[in-house]
Amino acid sequence: MKLIRIFNRSIRDSFKSIFRNFSLSVASISCTVITLILVSLAILATENVTNMTEKIEHDLxxxxxxxxxxxxxxxxxxxxxxxxxxxxxxxxxxxxxxxxxxxxxxxxxxxxxxxxxxxxxxxxxxxxxxxxxxxxxxxxxxxxxxxxxxxxxxxYGETMVDKMINTFDIIKKCCWVIVLALVLVTIFLITNTIKITIFSRRNEIGIMRLVGTSNSVIKLPYLFEGLLLGAFGSLIPILITIFGYTYFYEAMGGVIFSNLVELTKPSSIIFTTSLALFIIGAVVGMFASLRAVRKYLKI
Amino acid sequence: MEFIEIKNCYKIYKNGVTALADGNLTISKGEFVFLIGPTASGKSTLLKLLYREEKPNKGEVHVGNIDISKLRNSKVYKLRRKIGIVFQDFKLLPKLTVYENVAYPLESYGMRSKEIKDFVLKALERVGLKDKYRSYPHELSGGEQQRVCIARAIVNEPKLIICDEPTGNLDPDTSKEIMDVLVKINEELGTTIVMATHDKEIVNRLKKRVITIKNGVIVSDKKKGKYDNEADKNI
Missing domain, CATH: 3.30.70.3040 (Alpha-Beta Plaits)
Structure with missing residues (x-):
């Protein structure tokens, strides 16, 4: 019972502090939005390239x-x-x-x-x-x-196939490296903005310690707050992924340049991509906020 | 064992300043103790040792049978739940209302909301701020903010209240009001109060135990003491 009460109060407090520190919350959310849009674009492009090459390989x-x-x-x-x-x-x-x-x-x-x-x-x-x-x-x-x-x-067109396999391999690897790099940049940026958000409240954490709040109870609302900021920040990128990509697919008629290069159907990738964005946002937000708080718990 | 015991305590800061040298002190339950001395004499350090914001380099600090010089950082909250602290700069949470500020410690202990309400209203009534429970700290005067701070310190009914120059930022009339609240708490609830102060008038008027500290050394300890004019001079 006691744990449930502390848990509920932490969730309530995290919502409160998001609204009471509104401008900083907006700052971290918009940072998350921008970086996650880039991540989304990279994931969609990579999925398409992978699919195209697989299709060509399969047609062989x-x-x-x-x-x-x-x-x-x-x-x-x-x-x-x-x-x-x-x-x-x-x-x-x-x-x-x-x-x-x-x-x-x-x-x-x-x-x-x-x-x-x-x-x-x-x-x-x-x-x-x-x-x-x-x-x-x-x-x-x-x-x-x-x-x-x-x-x-x-x-089977030996020489051509050998070259094709090699080129496709390199393209696919490059794409995933770009996605990975963008995810790392996202982690870095979100971590830093949330750190600033919490830095402005280090006095608050000090006071909590002085009135006898245990470290884990201090951490809990910050954990939820980071999670919420990350989750809110992933909403707009998710909408852009779902509606933007569907619109793009319809507008291009499902192909790029000619009928040879087919785009991946929206239904098969937009949801997994959205899920990935949500998880990146929420998890990164949570850990960023936990790391930032830990620094101020040593009073 | 007495309620508070400090034995052969040394505190030397990293910059070489000796804030407490071979400190020995006992305070029993229900006492009201003034701690006086010039600035930078070690008053605040002595208090910080009591609520374990600082650890002594050598010696022991016992509060209510716990050796708090050996208390781990992550366990400090257990000590702080048994004591109340009143600061010169109030240290209220600026984004919370008076009610929320006073309720905060109890909420973080996981107490039931209904019980919290009883405790908070009782504490606010004791300091005479029951009608302002919805205000934010910045809407209150200095004296009122200090009373909120006292309410927060007594809300969990601690056995010990530590005050670090609680009247340092207040005018004489408001200081008197704050002292009246503290004396009332001491007399009615039997709470031990240790208070560092510069205020001659308060010390002379109340005639409580006075401990003088200079350059990190406890130089005098008098029952029903007065503010010694020499106390303000170092050396």
Whole structure:
């Protein structure tokens, strides 16, 4: 009961002091707002870049050519072996007849030549079109497939893919470094503004100590106050994230430059980003305020 | 053991100033003690040792059977809950009303709101400020603010009140009012009061025990003493 009363009074006092030190509260809240907006922008950009690169990586296909003399039995064998490879996501089979029909329907000239072939003479090769799960292991996967009996060729645009993977890796890492740096700057700025807020009340803390308030009871309202300041400060950035990004997505029609570069759907990122902003604001506010108070508790 | 005992106490500040040298003092329950001496003689330091704002370099300080020279920083609040402190500069919380200021110590102990109300109103009545409980400190005169400070000091019904020049900022008439309040508390509640002061008139009029301190040394201790004119001169 006693603890609950102290707890309730701390929450009440934290609200009181936010309003009674209004200008300082506004200062710390606006500092939090500005830095968290930057953090939000960085997170959204990073999410988009990550998504785009993943999409491009996922669209990558590998084509496996099979010897044209391979029997149905042998084809079945190849398919089973392909299925046994972990890294392969989907397998689409296109028989040589299918390819022949496709090609003849596309072009008159092809049709004339191809119609002269009978079943056994078809020189085209059956193919498997594969999608891989992990693009980084594509080299090893290709090598494994190449060792399967009757497989003649494995194609996936080797040099281009290697470069692409490297570039994407660097871009993703850079983005996360920027987010991290911004979070650190946020922590630093919020900590300092809250420190100033509490510095102006160090006499108050001294008086509390003199009338016999225990350190933990002195700390509690400051803890809530920091938490509230941080949480209030994250509200505007959260609104900007939710409505701003949705508006941006609609205005751009979901793509940047061309249909090749799709934006991430708002519904899949705005809420996690908002949650991240709220947690950063509240937790940083709380710890900043606790650290600032601790300094004045040594009287 | 007496209520307050100071034994062979030394306090030397980091800047080399000796504020108390081989201090020995006993005060029993219910006494009213004046502590006089020129400025920078060590009066305030002696009081600070009693409410453990300072620790002695050597020696023991006992208040109500606790050796407070050994009290840890985080446990100091336990001592302060048993004593009331009145300051020259009042030290009221500026953003809280009179009621909230007086209630603050009890609230932070986790007492029930209804009980707090009883205690606070009783304390405010004793100092004659019951009708101003809604005012903020800056709306009150110096004498009234000092009375709020006294109300806060007595609200938890302590056995000891420490006053550090409580009338230092007040005119003679207001000082007399404040002293009347303190004497009444001493006589009616049996609270021990230790008060540092410069005010000759008050000391001479009340004829209580007077301890004179000079350059950190306790030079005289008289029952029903008077303000010695020599006390104002160092050396």
């Amino acid at each position: 296909t590998m084509v496996v050519f099979v010897d044209s003399k391979a029997s149905t039995e042998e084809l079945k064998n190849i398919e089973n072996e392909l299925k046994a490879i972990n890294n392969i996501d989907t397998i689409t089979f296109r028989s040589k007849d299918e390819i022949k029909n496709n090609m003849s329907s596309e072009n008159e000239a092809f049709k004339n030549i191809m119609d002269s072939w009978n079943e056994d003479e078809n020189p085209l090769q059956s193919t498997y079109i594969l999608k891989v799960k992990n693009i980084k292991e594509i080299k090893e996967t290709a090598a494994t497939i190449k060792n399967i009996d009757k497989v003649t060729l494995v194609k």
